[in-house]
Amino acid sequence: MMLYLLINGLAFGSIYALLALAMSITYKSTDIANFAQGELAMFSTYIFFSGLLLWPQGFWLLLILMLAFNFFGGFLLQKGIPTSSSKVSMIITLGLQMLLLGCAGWLWGPEPRHLPLPFEAGSVWFEEEGLALSSYHLWNLLSAGLLLGGLFLLMRNTSLGLAIQATQQHPESAASLGLNTQRIKAIAFGLSALTGGLAGMLAAPLTPLEPTMMWNNLLMGFAAAVWGGFRSLKGAVLAGYCLGMLKNLLAYYLSPDLDAMLAFGLIALVLLWRPQGIWGAKQVRNL
Amino acid sequence: MLALFCGSVLAGFPWLVNAYWLYIGSLIFIQILIAMGMSVLMGYSGQISLGHAAFVAIGAYGTLLLRAEAGWPFLSALLVASLFGGLIGALVGRLGVRLKGPYLAVLTMAFGMACLTLLGRSDGLGQHAGLIAPPLKSIAFLPYSPTSFYLFLLFLVGLVYVWLSTILGGKIGRALKCIRDQEHLAESVGISPTYYKVLAFALSAFLAALAGGCWMQLLGLAHPDNFTFQHSVQFLAVVVLGGMGHIKGAVLGAALFTFIQVQLESQLFDGPSAYFGWIFSGGILILILSLEPGGLWGLWQKWNRPKPASRAL
Amino acid sequence: MIKTQGLSKRFGGLTALDALHLDIPADACWGLFGPNGSGKSTLLHCLSGYLEPDQGEIWIGGQNTRMLAPFALAKLGLIRGFQGTYLVDGLTVLEHVLLGQHQHIPSSFFPKLPFLSSDHPEKKARQKALEWLDFLGIADQANQLVQRLPYGMQRQVELARLLAAEPKFLLLDEPGAGLNAEEREAFFEQITAARKSAGFGLLVIAHHFSLLSQMADHLVMLHQGKIVASGPADSIVQEAVVREHYLL
Numbered sequence: 001m002m003l004y005l006l007i008n009g010l011a012f013g014s015i016y017a018l019l020a021l022a023m024s025i026t027y028k029s030t031d032i033a034n035f036a037q038g039e040l041a042m043f044s045t046y047i048f049f050s051g052l053l054l055w056p057q058g059f060w061l062l063l064i065l066m067l068a069f070n071f072f073g074g075f076l077l078q079k080g081i082p083t084s085s086s087k088v089s090m091i092i093t094l095g096l097q098m099l100l101l102g103c104a105g106w107l108w109g110p111e112p113r114h115l116p117l118p119f120e121a122g123s124v125w126f127e128e129e130g131l132a133l134s135s136y137h138l139w140n141l142l143s144a145g146l147l148l149g150g151l152f153l154l155m156r157n158t159s160l161g162l163a164i165q166a167t168q169q170h171p172e173s174a175a176s177l178g179l180n181t182q183r184i185k186a187i188a189f190g191l192s193a194l195t196g197g198l199a200g201m202l203a204a205p206l207t208p209l210e211p212t213m214m215w216n217n218l219l220m221g222f223a224a225a226v227w228g229g230f231r232s233l234k235g236a237v238l239a240g241y242c243l244g245m246l247k248n249l250l251a252y253y254l255s256p257d258l259d260a261m262l263a264f265g266l267i268a269l270v271l272l273w274r275p276q277g278i279w280g281a282k283q284v285r286n287l
Numbered sequence: 288m289l290a291l292f293c294g295s296v297l298a299g300f301p302w303l304v305n306a307y308w309l310y311i312g313s314l315i316f317i318q319i320l321i322a323m324g325m326s327v328l329m330g331y332s333g334q335i336s337l338g339h340a341a342f343v344a345i346g347a348y349g350t351l352l353l354r355a356e357a358g359w360p361f362l363s364a365l366l367v368a369s370l371f372g373g374l375i376g377a378l379v380g381r382l383g384v385r386l387k388g389p390y391l392a393v394l395t396m397a398f399g400m401a402c403l404t405l406l407g408r409s410d411g412l413g414q415h416a417g418l419i420a421p422p423l424k425s426i427a428f429l430p431y432s433p434t435s436f437y438l439f440l441l442f443l444v445g446l447v448y449v450w451l452s453t454i455l456g457g458k459i460g461r462a463l464k465c466i467r468d469q470e471h472l473a474e475s476v477g478i479s480p481t482y483y484k485v486l487a488f489a490l491s492a493f494l495a496a497l498a499g500g501c502w503m504q505l506l507g508l509a510h511p512d513n514f515t516f517q518h519s520v521q522f523l524a525v526v527v528l529g530g531m532g533h534i535k536g537a538v539l540g541a542a543l544f545t546f547i548q549v550q551l552e553s554q555l556f557d558g559p560s561a562y563f564g565w566i567f568s569g570g571i572l573i574l575i576l577s578l579e580p581g582g583l584w585g586l587w588q589k590w591n592r593p594k595p596a597s598r599a600l
Numbered sequence: 601m602i603k604t605q606g607l608s609k610r611f612g613g614l615t616a617l618d619a620l621h622l623d624i625p626a627d628a629c630w631g632l633f634g635p636n637g638s639g640k641s642t643l644l645h646c647l648s649g650y651l652e653p654d655q656g657e658i659w660i661g662g663q664n665t666r667m668l669a670p671f672a673l674a675k676l677g678l679i680r681g682f683q684g685t686y687l688v689d690g691l692t693v694l695e696h697v698l699l700g701q702h703q704h705i706p707s708s709f710f711p712k713l714p715f716l717s718s719d720h721p722e723k724k725a726r727q728k729a730l731e732w733l734d735f736l737g738i739a740d741q742a743n744q745l746v747q748r749l750p751y752g753m754q755r756q757v758e759l760a761r762l763l764a765a766e767p768k769f770l771l772l773d774e775p776g777a778g779l780n781a782e783e784r785e786a787f788f789e790q791i792t793a794a795r796k797s798a799g800f801g802l803l804v805i806a807h808h809f810s811l812l813s814q815m816a817d818h819l820v821m822l823h824q825g826k827i828v829a830s831g832p833a834d835s836i837v838q839e840a841v842v843r844e845h846y847l848l
Contacts, residue, residue, distance in 0.1 A: 033389030087335070088576050090389060091527065094337070094520050095572025101517070102565030215516065219400055222393045230389065257404060264401035267394055268382060457722045458698075458705045465688050465699055472686040475648065476765055477674035477703035532690065 004133060005248050011137050011206065012220075013244020014144030018199035019221025020228060020236035021148070022192040027230045028168045029188035030078065031086040036096040038218030040077075040193055041200025042211065043100045044070050046108050048201060049115055049209055059118040063201070067194050074193025078186040104211040112208030115201070140202050147198055148237060151191065155233070164188050216259040220247065223263040227270050297441055301434040309433050313505050315545045316440035317498045322525045322537035323451055324494030329523075330531030331460060332487035333467030335392050337519050338379070338399025342492040344514035345372040345402075346499025348412055351420050351509050361423055365500040369493050376492020380485040399519050406511040417510030420503055440501060447494065451534055463487055495522075517565055524568035527575050530584025539583050544571070601626035601769050601801050602647060602678075607656035609642055609825075616642040618825035619656065626661075626769065629795065629802040631816030631833075633809060635845060639825040640805045641683065644771050647803075648680040649673045661768070675703055677768030681775060685754045687746050693757050694742040697729035700761035732760045735797075736790055752783045756790070763794050769801040776806060784808065788815055809846050813837070821845075 019037060026034045048066045052059065077096075081089050117136065155161035166174040167184045175181045199221075200214065207213045224243050228235030243266070250258055301309055321343065328334050349368025353359045359367075379398055383391045407415050422431075427442075429435040454460065465473040466480050473480055503509045529540020552563045579586055607620040616639040624630055632640050645651040647658060649670040658665045660676050668676075688696065698705075705725045733739040736756050741749060746757055755775070762770060775791065776784035788811050795802055806812045813819060813833035821829040821842055829839040836842055 027389065031388075033392065035392075082577055084580075086388060088580055090392065091335075091523065092573055092576050094523065095569045095576070098517060098520055098524075098565045098569030099573065100569075102562045102567075102569060105562040106566065215400070219397055223397065226390065226393055255408075257408065260397065260400035260404045264394075264397035267397045271386060271390060271394060272382070454709060457708065458702060459707075459709075461688075461691065461695055461699050462702060464691060468688045469686045471650065471670075472682070472688070472699075474650075474670035475674055475680050475682070476700050476761070477671050479669070479671045 005252055006245055007133055007137055007141075009245030009248030010241060011140045011202075011244070012247055013241035014140055015199045015203045015206070015217055015240075016220045016224050016243050017148065017237040017240025018144055018195050018202070019217060020224035020240045021151070021233055022196035022199070023221060023225045024228055024230055024233050024236040025188055025192040025195070027225070028233070029164060030083065030089075030185050032081065032083075032089040032093065033086075033230070034093045034192070035090065035218075036093040036100060037192070037196045038200075038214030038221065039097045039100040039104075040070070040073070041196045041198075041203070042214045043104055044073070044197045045115070045200040045204050045209060045213075046104055049113060049204075050108075052116060056116070059116075066201070067197060070197035071190040071194045073190075075186045075190035077193065078189035101211055108211070110211060112210040115204035115209050117205065136205055140206075143198065144202060147195065151195065152233075154191075160187070164191075216263075219260060219263045220244075223266050226267050294441075294445060298438065301437055306433060309437055310505075311545065311549055313433070313437050313440050314502075315542050316437075316444045317502045317505065318525060318541035318545050319444050319538050320447060320498035320501070321495050321522050322529065322541040323447060323534050324491030324498075325522050325526045326529075326531055326534050326537035327451065327455070327463070327494075328487050328491040329526060330533070330536070331455060331463040331467065332484055334380075334383070334484060334487065335523075336395040336488070336491070337392050337516065337523070338395035338397075338402070339491070339495050339522050340514040340516065340518040341399040341402035342372045342376055342495035343499035343502065343518070344406060344509070344511075345375060345492075346496030347503035347509040347513070348406070348418070349496070350500035351418055351503055352411075355418070355421050361426060361504065365497065368500050369496040372496025372499070373489045373493030376495075377485050377489035379492070380488025381481075383488075384481050384484050396516060396519070399514075399516055403511060403514060403516075406514065413509075415511060417508055417512075419508050420506075422507075423504060436505065443497075443501070447497075448534065448538065455534065459483070459486070517561075517568075520572075521564060521568040524571045526582075528571050528582055530582025530586070532581065532584050532588070536582055536584030543583070601628075601661055602803070603659040604647075605657045607643075607646060607653050607658065609639075609646060609651060609653050615825050617646065617653070620825070620827065622820075622827075624769075624801065624803060626801050627799065628818060629816045630804070631812040631819045632803060632805045632822065633807065633812060633819065634822035634828075638822040640822055641773055642825075643822070644680065644773050644803075644805065648678060648771055674765070677766070678771070679762055679765045679767035679769070680771040681758060681762050681773055683773045683777060685751070685758060687754065689747065691746065692743050693733065693738065693746055693749070693760075694726065694729055696746055696757050697732055697760045697764045698725055700764035701725050701729060702765075704766060729760070729764055732764050735763075735794070736760050752779055752787075755779065755787060759787070759790065759794070763798060766798070767800045769803070770795075772802070772804040774805050774807065776808060776811065785811065791815070 019041070022037050023034055026032055026037070044066055047069070048062060051062045051066070055062065081092055083089055117139065155165060163174070163179050163184050164187065166177070167179060167181045167188070171181055174184075199217070203213060203217055207217070220243055221240070224239040225236050227239035247259060247262060250262055300312055304312075321339065325336070325339065328336055346365075346368050349371055350361070350364045353364035353368060354361060379395065383394050386394060406412050412418065425431055426435055426439050429438070455463070462473065462478045462483050465478060466483055470480055502513070506513075525540045525544045526537050527540070528544050529538070530536030548564065548567050551567065552560055575582055581588070602622065602624040604620055604622045607617050607622075608615070609617040620643065632643070634640055642651065646653045649665060649668055649672070660673060660678050663676065665673060688699070691699070706721050708721065730739055730742060733742055736759060738753060738756050738760070741753065746754060749757065755778075759775070772791070776787055779787060791802075791804075792815055804812070804816065817832060819829075819831065819833055819836045820827055821836070823841070828841045829836050831839075
């Protein structure tokens with residue numbers, strides 16, 4: 001029982017972790033908190049879904065296409081958002097969120113859809129008291145793990161990753177070293193859209209594909225990002241997985257619709273306790 | 288003089304138009320109340336809230352419950368519910384007082400969504416079905432009718448406008464602007480940033496709850512679907528359209544936003560109206576902030592003066 | 601009025617203030633000088649509550665200020681100026697001065713309707729603000745937006761704002777910075793004149809030794825967070841360390 005709850009929680013957790021990571025990457029490199037992260041994922045999942053309707057056999061190819069599409073979408077998005085003030089940019093992403101929500105509802109309708117997976121989602125590899133872990137959980141955990149691992153390798157070991165880190169930490173000195181910081185920021189945005197996009201595709205079987213599917217996920221992603229202080233990528237991922245398990249335990253033992261309350265409680269707690277996040281650095285008064 | 292003229296034209300409005308436009312007019316007044324509060328919060332004190340729908344809900348449910356369960360008259364129920372909304376606003380504001388940038392936005396967003404969950408779960412609040420308001424027999428000594436309710440809202444908006452523009456034109460307004468732009472300077476002249484930030488939060492929550500009580504009575508019910516996160520963002524879009532430099536911008540923004548939304552929706556859109564509302568407010572946010580972050584009020588000032596004096600955020 | 605004991609402040613490995621003892625009388629005019637990085641501004645930030653000292657105590661008017669925020673110190677009558685200009689967008693000159701009067705205008709959530717009566721607190725405050733502007737000779741600019749004024753005049757608006765706060769003790773951080781010699785001299789004269797008419801204590805940081813020695817009746821030189829010379833203007837010029845740094 002406990003095992004089921006924890007593994008199922010990890011499946012939710014990988015969605016939150018991916019979203020929180022996506023938000024932290026954006027915030028760290030551009031100072032923009034992207035409120036459209038969840039809806040970008042939802043929208044691209046809908047496009048993926050429409051593609052699958054046209055070409056049911058092409059799951060894997062379409063998946064790769066979608067991730068690439070997300071990357072370029074994010075890349076272009078960064079170019080499009082005015083960066084004069086991070087507050088203005090943040091509110092623009094809110095606008096984008098609303099726009100995508102409305103358009104998705106308009107184009108695909110409010111009824112929940114089922115995103116088909118290329119493998120038997122019902123093939124159970126563990127069952128107890130009517131609760132089953134399916135190959136879906138395996139797919140979820142594996143693909144999230146692969147992407148996260150790939151991203152951390154990219155950040156740590158490649159020149160692109162180092163350039164992104166340099167831009168995040170000291171934009172001026174990175175620019176003076178001859179790095180094209182604007183392009184690097186756009187690439188970071190692209191990577192974050194790709195990460196968030198995968199979160200959407202993993203979420204679709206857990207919560208049915210519908211325009212509002214990312215509301216709670218976005219909030220939980222934010223809660224995880226806040227726990228990581230919006231600047232610690234590792235912290236965000238860790239918090240995401242913890243949050244997923246916590247949510248699942250709470251859903252089983254108390255009630256399944258407490259997500260928002262849990263998120264609010266955790267956000268309020270961390271902001272009261274350590275406003276800079278658990279893993280964030282302390283801010284110094286700037287005179 | 289101009290104010291008197293506008294006032295009398297607006298007061299004569301019910302006898303010039305049909306019931307539909309009277310309803311839209313009342314809706315605009317309710318939006319104006321919320322927008323003025325958002326303008327105090329965002330334009331003057333420089334904070335942000337993505338959870339204002341929760342305060343509107345407190346006003347709506349509070350007024351309804353006080354009337355239905357305790358049998359209070361509408362006006363006292365409205366006032367007490369709004370004061371309660373202001374109190375909750377003060378608590379949220381106190382919680383978020385040290386937060387900058389995305390943190391306050393995330394905190395208020397989570398607060399709004401948590402309140403919505405609470406509405407959907409509580410038996411006493413009608414869960415997902417909402418509550419039906421007891422019918423109103425009279426309003427402020429007039430027998431209830433759409434016209435008298437419209438006139439009541441007009442009076443309320445006028446009162447709040449005069450009150451706000453007086454206190455914002457004096458000590459309180461200066462202190463808020465100073466905290467927004469130069470917090471260190473504010474402290475050096477004896478302004479407590481905490482006090483004024485919380486004050487702005489409480490004031491705008493009070494106005495949102497006031498609007499919520501009126502809205503509930505206009506619709507005849509309180510339903511969780513009216514207080515979603517998307518509503519909070521829509522309130523934001525209204526002040527962004529009007530411009531945050533002055534509460535006049537909020538009044539202008541609320542009137543124009545509601546009017547255009549209703550007009551466009553009836554002409555262009557055949558889907559569920561919630562989707563159009565989302566597209567419209569999203570589009571407004573993106574367009575205004577990319578083109579003219581000062582909104583309509585900023586545009587007006589630019590037009591009147593060679594150099595704009597107001598700042599967007 | 602201001603007393604410190606063992607006041608220390610470090611930034612990382614750098615010692616900005618090193619066990620400083622000060623005792624400034626309420627009506628004194630002290631001048632503070634010293635090379636860059638000697639801890640002058642840090643001292644001012646600590647006194648006004650903007651920085652928390654690592655060690656030591658501060659008393660303002662006999663009250664220990666350990667737990668007090670800057671705005672609470674301002675309420676005790678300790679008013680500070682800033683280096684450079686701190687302006688609020690969209691406020692006029694008059695409104696800036698009114699900002700200074702903030703704590704002397706009674707709060708009014710339910711104001712008598714738009715300034716009808718002549719004893720309305722806001723109206724009285726405006727009157728007073730105009731008097732200060734008149735005193736500094738910029739009353740004709742009262743309704744201008746501050747960011748449109750030349751820099752010298754912006755400094756005067758700041759001074760008017762500080763004076764309007766009715767300080768018991770005023771802390772100024774390089775009030776003459778950015779002004780040319782002539783403006784600076786006139787500005788210092790205005791500060792002295794204001795002090796004569798309003799009678800507040802003053803601690804002023806400045807680089808211009810001659811101006812400072814004319815204005816202040818007691819000079820203190822800081823070096824590496826320590827007081828290296830202290831005394832009335834005519835005696836401090838005799839000290840070797842002052843001569844060494846200021847080549848008099």
